[in-house]
Amino acid sequence: MDKMVCKFGGTSLADGNNIRRAAEILLADPARRFAVVSAPGKRFSGDVKVTDLLYASSEECIATGHCGEAFSAIRKRFRSIVEELGLDLDIGRILDETQAGIERERSADFAASRGEYLNARIMAALIGWEFVDAKDIIFFDGRGQFDEARSYPRIASRLEEAGHAVIPGFYGTGADGKIRTFSRGGSDISGSIVARAVNADVYENWTDVSGFLACDPHIVGNPQKIELISFKELRELSYMGANVLHAEAIFPVRKGDIPIKIKNTFRPEDAGTLILPSKKYTPHGNTVTGIAGKKDFTVIFLEKSLMNSEIGFACRALSILERERINFEHMPSGIDTLSLVIESRYLQGGVLERLIAAMREELAPDYIRVSEDIALVATVGHGMAKSIGTSARLFAALSEAGVNVRMIDQGSSELNIIVGIDNADYERGVRAIYHEFFEK
Ligand code: ADP
Numbered sequence: 001m002d003k004m005v006c007k008f009g010g011t012s013l014a015d016g017n018n019i020r021r022a023a024e025i026l027l028a029d030p031a032r033r034f035a036v037v038s039a040p041g042k043r044f045s046g047d048v049k050v051t052d053l054l055y056a057s058s059e060e061c062i063a064t065g066h067c068g069e070a071f072s073a074i075r076k077r078f079r080s081i082v083e084e085l086g087l088d089l090d091i092g093r094i095l096d097e098t099q100a101g102i103e104r105e106r107s108a109d110f111a112a113s114r115g116e117y118l119n120a121r122i123m124a125a126l127i128g129w130e131f132v133d134a135k136d137i138i139f140f141d142g143r144g145q146f147d148e149a150r151s152y153p154r155i156a157s158r159l160e161e162a163g164h165a166v167i168p169g170f171y172g173t174g175a176d177g178k179i180r181t182f183s184r185g186g187s188d189i190s191g192s193i194v195a196r197a198v199n200a201d202v203y204e205n206w207t208d209v210s211g212f213l214a215c216d217p218h219i220v221g222n223p224q225k226i227e228l229i230s231f232k233e234l235r236e237l238s239y240m241g242a243n244v245l246h247a248e249a250i251f252p253v254r255k256g257d258i259p260i261k262i263k264n265t266f267r268p269e270d271a272g273t274l275i276l277p278s279k280k281y282t283p284h285g286n287t288v289t290g291i292a293g294k295k296d297f298t299v300i301f302l303e304k305s306l307m308n309s310e311i312g313f314a315c316r317a318l319s320i321l322e323r324e325r326i327n328f329e330h331m332p333s334g335i336d337t338l339s340l341v342i343e344s345r346y347l348q349g350g351v352l353e354r355l356i357a358a359m360r361e362e363l364a365p366d367y368i369r370v371s372e373d374i375a376l377v378a379t380v381g382h383g384m385a386k387s388i389g390t391s392a393r394l395f396a397a398l399s400e401a402g403v404n405v406r407m408i409d410q411g412s413s414e415l416n417i418i419v420g421i422d423n424a425d426y427e428r429g430v431r432a433i434y435h436e437f438f439e440k
């Protein structure tokens, strides 16, 4: 029989009613053996996620030595969940222990992890599955990276022994023995790790939309759903901001060739999106699979006559970034030009000025121009390599919408075309590309 690992996101577990719905989904199919849960998310627009309350509580505790108001709100949330579910669980005692833990540890990671911990305790009590704490099975190494060698065998043997289990997402144990979290949205990574460790047939990711959509639903109302997508396309789209799935969640399942299914907790009957390893994926009809993007980049444009014949020019440019410990996102180049696209948040507090001074001195360019407030939009699809004129259509659509293209980078795999446009044009640009490829 198939073995499935199911991760439920914060909105899917925001209150007692939703938790009950998720429980029904888990119990509806005997192949669903292991559940990975997030902390309760927003119940309505304007609500605060439990994880955010926990970060606030941690700050309060570090400043004053005690959990104050923020923790009272957390108590209320969990008490009402347990009440709504009519659970026989001593949540008062568990919350007291949690508060004592936050006051003792004085660590933001520890505090933030408690939302997942508490929700997993509740789900386990509700469905009668064993609670297996992520701290005992997921480990990080001394550099703070997920420690595969230590974690996978532990997860596999512990979960084999449990048969069925609920595991809190988002955290594990660091090399110093203390609780450590992944980055925000990291329960998707925990789910993927568990799926790989138990060699699941499918990793089900239950959220609040009926699958991966062709673009952000906040920008285009009711975009087309993507039925099938490859890991490569997913990587491009989630890295570029389609935050249905954490950008790093793909790696564990990709190594194990385990398909991911995105499903809607509120409409379980919907087919959702199937994400397949590239070797199991056959491209479908569409030229473009999806569009995603992010704002707030800076482009440093360098021009120098005969740059192409100056050995080591790009290498020296990148070593300046390396010295400042800065990642670059893209590096489109021409014969005598090179652009570096960098997230603007890395360039605050005088860093940009230092970089430019170093580039002037060490690279002696003829010309440097800095463009700030740039958004990147990625148009992604295996189909693009086969259709002639895709980029012409894309640029015509942007130009008709009055969007000025500031930078272009087409990946050599022809899987994506990335354009840099002004932040102010971002939504308009995404709508124009969507309209061109999905509504004509
Ligand atoms: P969860 O709490 O289940 O982890 P997230 O909020 O992290 O859910 O991710 C789901 C949300 O991602 C959706 O509600 C939607 O608003 C947003 N989103 C952004 N881009 C896309 C996209 N291309 N397809 C689907 N959802 C998207």
Ligand code: ASP
Residues within 6 Å of the ligand: 009, 010, 038, 039, 049, 051, 052, 115, 169, 170, 183, 184, 185, 186, 187, 188
């Ligand atoms: N609760 C965590 C967050 O809000 C992790 C997650 O939901 O995946 O980021």
Ligand code: MG
Residues within 6 Å of the ligand: 009, 185, 188, 243, 244, 245, 246
């Ligand atoms: Mg998420």
